[in-house]
Amino acid sequence: MTTTISGVSNSHPEQLTDAGRRAADSAGKVSQQIADGHGTLKRLDDGWQGSAADAANASANRTFTDQQKVADTLRRLQWVLTDGGSQLSGTKNSVTEGVNTLKQQGFQVADDGTVSVRPGSALDVMSKKNPVIAMQLRQLTAANSVKLKTLLARFDSQDRELADAIRKATDGLNPAEEKPKDPNTPQPPPPDQPKPTTDDTDAPVPGPDAKPGDPGYKVPHAPGDPAEVPPKPGWKVDAKGETNPPGYPPQPPGEARDQNWRDYLNGKNGDGTQRPAGQPPEAYPLPEAVTDKKLKIVGAAENQQGTRYVWGGGSKDGATSGAPAKGTDPYADKMHDYEHTGFDCSGLSEYAIYQATGYDPGKGTSVQYPNMTAGAGAFGAVVQTGPTLDTSQLQPGDVIYYDGGQGVAGAHVAIYMGNGVTVETNESGTPVHSQAATTSNGPVRVVRPN
Known part of the structure; x- marks a missing residue:
């Protein structure tokens, strides 16, 4: 589907940043539930021993693990939505401001971003009287058309990238339910050696991660407008x-x-x-x-x-x-x-x-x-x-x-x-x-x- 001026103008990317804030709030609530659960379990451990206590511990820890996955997913979603909403808002503002300015100057803008002189405007009258002005206006409309269409393409690209980032951020949050196994299906033999249960070569630093300065704190991409001036030669913006x-x-x-x-x-x-x-x-x-x-x-x-x-x-x-x-x-x-x-x-x-x-x-x-x-x-x-x-x-x-x-x-x-x-x-x-x-x-x- 082609991105249009009206489509961009009627979009509401600010709702994405609002959704990001709600995701952050939800992540905080889940993290608090985990902390409360650990506290309750610790108090139970102090006065409850035996096989039943071990089973309760194992069940609770599985729940904590599942809750942590939800909290981590919500935090990823927060960063994705906040950053994506900010980028789309910046591009939308550039499109709408550009269109409004052109209309005030006597141009008209088609929904696909094509700019032309508005019939009957002062620019139209001058172009009909002066061939030099007419040529200059043709060049100007062509340049502004390229600029607006580039912004429309950027909005479309940002929207697609955001959709992909959302899918990746939420991947695994709602895994497909497994079908019941056929009891008659032959089971593979047990392995000779147990497989390693952990591999931390791609893990973050262990420790608290709730606030800036914590060992495992993930510094987000702070919401801000994208740059409209291209990087200079020798600059890198995609490490x-x-x-x-x-x-x-x-x-x-x-x-x-x-x-x-x-x-x-x-x-x-x-x-x-x-x-x-x-x-x-x-x-x-x-x-x-x-x-x-x-x-x-x-x-x-x-x-x-x-x-x-x-x-x-x-x-x-x-x-x-x-x-x-x-x-x-x-x-x-x-x-x-x-x-x-x-x-x-x-x-x-x-x-x-x-x-x-x-x-x-x-x-x-x-x-x-x-x-x-x-x-x-x-x-x-x-x-x-x-x-x-x-x-x-x-x-x-x-x-x-x-x-x-x-x-x-x-x-x-x-x-x-x-x-x-x-x-x-x-x-x-x-x-x-x-x-x-x-x-x-x-x-x-x-x-x-x-």
Whole structure:
């Protein structure tokens, strides 16, 4: 089915984000039921022993396992619905705003996105009087037609991807009922050796996962508008979040897995070859898969790939609406950042650090830098200062602040990934991305989380 202007205008993607919030609420309730059940079982265990108690324990634990599957599915569904609804809302807004603007200017827009001059409009009158204007209008209508049809195709693609993501998120939640087995069917002989019951080489870090900073906490893709400006050459916005680095032997959660990720992010491929310095990697560590807080920060930032830069946007909890720059950044106001949601550079670093560690460094580069480095119990230590950045001394997860002639740490912040690469956001309308690290714009100051 072809996506049309009317179809997009009449869609309600905001209902998806509402459904995501309801899924999150339901997941929280199920998790609370599990916790309450464990507490009840513990109290029973204290005063009840024997075969009946063992049977009750086994039955209860099976129930807890089933409930945990439901809670995990609801959390996956929350992230999928929230992210998908946000993307579709952003595209819908671009379509409707574009159509309204064109109509105000004297154009008409067909349902398939084709733009033409509205008969009887001032543009129509001018085009009939002046061949040059007529030619310019033909070029303009063709360009706007391409733009609108591209947006319609994007909406259709996002819708299909969301449907697929929903299917994957809910896969296994309602498995098909098994048919009763024929008692006369021959049974296979028992195996000679018992099969391993666990394989944790693809498992997250064990431990609590309810809030930012917990060992197994899964940092979501924070809802924000998608970028409408394409990434620049050398930028990467499609790295894959993985449990183990590609090409490396799978490892369970712990130091061995963390070290493999450090090696990979520092440019060493699984086959022993070295990537060129400044080349963004194809993968990054999922925050819940690693124990090193610095690796978690990298993963938390990379999880936001594709989200739009907006001046003044972002907080420890996610993407926020932008703010009028009021002359501080004329380009931000030209790009209407105040009408979009997303992150600016310090909003991204605040979100990534808080979601990965539970520590909130505050908003604004000139605020974060002293907050993170002041006092005996400081969150981090300054490991490099100077007129330019020396990436050979950096580690994945280091936080880089640039003065840029705007006072201490006043210009910009980026998170170091390794091998001369940073993850950051730096220009209105463009996406969160990884790129070759900027070594100028100094003095620079590098903070390493403790």
